[in-house]
Amino acid sequence: MMLLKDKVVIITGASRGIGRAVALECARQGAKLVIGHSGRASGLAAAKNVVSEIQDLDKQAIEVGGDAADLDTGDRLIDAAVSTFGKVDVFVNNAGICPFHSFLDMPKEVYMQTVNTNLNGAYFAVQAAANQMKKQGKGGSIIAISSISALVGGAMQTHYTPTKAGLLSLMQSCAVALGPYNIRCNAVLPGTIATDINKEDLSDPDKLAYMRSRTCLGRLGEPDDLAGPVVFLASDMARYVTGASLLVDGGLFVNLQ
Known part of the structure; x- marks a missing residue:
């Protein structure tokens, strides 16, 4: 049995990494996909590859470009989904950046780009998805890819961790606000996942061994x-899960010793 048969799923930042993996599994589970990506040339090429992979599974997918920091990108994603597939059932906010930087000399532009990409754009994309789901009258599921960094600190992530805590809080409040419309809102909190976002940080063999341990x-x-x-x-x-936060971290958070 396919768990997402005929559901229309939008995923931001779906051209690579976690977003790509989620998109492919949603397709295997019967979903129709909207692959959100940055809109830049590299993002477009990667997104087209994901669409091709999904089509190879005999499932449907389109790609939609748009900077996650742009407050109008969510509307474009919703419009594309509705015009192509007629509805939106699931919205996964996955797009995010983490340009590691020390706190005391944090450039304002690095801070603002991180907050706009990870949280401000996400807020209005979630709002756009929720309004479409409310209009349809059949409920829906909104999922934010937050992070274990919503719960713990990092010296080189003082600009990043607040955005991930914000996504977690957003899902909790949206669960309350959108519950009357049967729209469920939940957060997934990954631990250290090997992706492009931390490739450079984990290139140090000692750091890699430590994080594994x-x-x-x-x-x-x-x-x-x-x-x-x-x-x-x-x-x-x-169907009865909303306002929840799910750690997917291999036990990193609970491993005090």
Whole structure:
């Protein structure tokens, strides 16, 4: 049985990493996909590859470009989904950046780009998805890819961790605000997942070994590790789950020692 049969799923930042892995699994589970990407040449090429992979699974997908920091990108994603597939059932806010930088000399432009990309754009994209779901009158599922960084600190992430905490809080408040419309809102909190966002940081063999040792399972996460949890929250199996936060971190958070 396919858990997302005939559901229309929008995923931001879906051209690579976690977003790509989630998109492919949603397709395997029967969904029709809107692949959100940056709109830049590299993002477009990667997104087209994901669309091709989904079509190879005999499923439908389109790509839509738009900077996640642009407050109007959410509207464009919703419009494309509705014009192509007629509805929106699931919205996954995944796009995000983490340009590591020290706190005391944080450039204003780095801070603002991170906040606009990770939180401000996400806020209005979630709003656009929620309004469409309300209009349809059949409920829906909104999922934000937050981070374990919503719960813990990082010296080189003082601009990043507040955005991920903000996404978690946004899902909690939206669960309350949108519950009357049967729109469920949940957050997924990945631990250290090996993607492009931390490739440089984890290129240090000692840092890599340390991060692996911090997890209960003794390994870093892979993008595919997020696919199942997101599909669950998107599906009717999670029909009574809203306002929840799901750690997907291999036991990193609980491993005090």
